Amino acid sequence: MWRRVASVSHLFSHSKSTKFNQGASTFKIWETFTSESEIPTPSKGSPFVTFVLGGPGSGKGTQCAKIVEAFGFTHVSAGDLLRREIASGSAYGSVILSTIREGKIVPSQVTVELIQKEMESSDNYKFLIDGFPRSEENRKAFEQTIGAEPDVVLFFDCPEQEMVKRVLNRNQGRVDDNIDTIKKRLEIFDELNWPVINYYSQRGKLHKINAVGTVDEIFEKVRPIFAPLSTLSSLFGKDHCEEWKFVPKEAS
Ligand SMILES: Nc1ncnc2c1ncn2[C@@H]1O[C@H](COP(=O)(O)OP(=O)(O)O)[C@@H](O)[C@H]1O
Numbered sequence: 001m002w003r004r005v006a007s008v009s010h011l012f013s014h015s016k017s018t019k020f021n022q023g024a025s026t027f028k029i030w031e032t033f034t035s036e037s038e039i040p041t042p043s044k045g046s047p048f049v050t051f052v053l054g055g056p057g058s059g060k061g062t063q064c065a066k067i068v069e070a071f072g073f074t075h076v077s078a079g080d081l082l083r084r085e086i087a088s089g090s091a092y093g094s095v096i097l098s099t100i101r102e103g104k105i106v107p108s109q110v111t112v113e114l115i116q117k118e119m120e121s122s123d124n125y126k127f128l129i130d131g132f133p134r135s136e137e138n139r140k141a142f143e144q145t146i147g148a149e150p151d152v153v154l155f156f157d158c159p160e161q162e163m164v165k166r167v168l169n170r171n172q173g174r175v176d177d178n179i180d181t182i183k184k185r186l187e188i189f190d191e192l193n194w195p196v197i198n199y200y201s202q203r204g205k206l207h208k209i210n211a212v213g214t215v216d217e218i219f220e221k222v223r224p225i226f227a228p229l230s231t232l233s234s235l236f237g238k239d240h241c242e243e244w245k246f247v248p249k250e251a252s
């Protein structure tokens with residue numbers, strides 16, 4: 001589905017101590033990583049995908065905004081896409097609304113289709129997929145439909161009490177930000193999201209982040225995970241984004 005116009009992926013396959021000569025200077029990249037398994041290694045022909053996991057109110061959306069600002073990702077929030085679909089009055093709208101109201105998970109086919117459209121309409125190659133996958137069914141549907149594995153998986157680990165407090169204070173008028181629906185969402189999170197978290201943990205892709213603290217404190221734990229991407233920018237300048245640009249297959 002995706003084609004890389006030109007690739008610099010070979011840079012990602014070096015170990016953390018690789019040195020690059022640039023003029024008089026020698027750059028060492030990946031030094032913020034502590035192990036090989038933490039190095040993002042986008043595969044040829046795929047977008048660079050980061051899944052952002054965590055319970056309701058754990059701060060996923062807040063941290064995504066910081067990552068977008070610092071590292072130029074495109075933020076694709078599954079919850080926002082579903083809410084947009086409801087607002088658009090589409091055929092799926094009423095089913096999505098009642099599912100969200102009950103604190104349940106919308107069928108994967110619907111969510112993956114919305115994510116796919118959003119990715120295909122973007123010029124970017126770096127995506128933060130926020131609030132997805134929320135279940136093994138979500139995960140498998142994405143892999144089958146989009147044909148991509150995530151390069152990085154973030155998991156914002158937050159105590160339940162803190163999540164409840166944050167959601168009740170969110171004040172965005174969401175139909176699911178009330179105590180009854182939150183209880184249900186937390187139950188569903190416990191039941192369906194842990195298998196996904198364990199799956200990526202076993203594959204060495206999971207970055208578990210303690211989500212308690214100020215927004216800036218938490219972001220300082222997130223920043224090193226993406227540092228190699230900004231090292232690439234400083235080595236190659238903004239044009240490297242163009243080199244990585246993805247175009248839909250049909251247009252190639
Ligand atoms: N570190 C934090 N400390 C306190 N409140 C936070 C923190 N991060 C986010 N929030 C607030 O908590 C609420 C939920 O955050 P949000 O990013 O929307 O969570 P999620 O996307 O995981 O549901 C928002 O009102 C947000 O402003």
Ligand SMILES: Nc1ccn([C@H]2C[C@H](O)[C@@H](COP(=O)(O)OP(=O)(O)O)O2)c(=O)n1
Binds near residue numbers: 054056060078079132
């Ligand atoms: N992969 C997803 C993501 C969200 N949803 C639905 C169910 C969720 O309770 C709502 C809101 O999701 P959103 O990620 O915006 O909110 P929280 O992280 O739960 O605060 O959307 C879904 O069905 N499937």
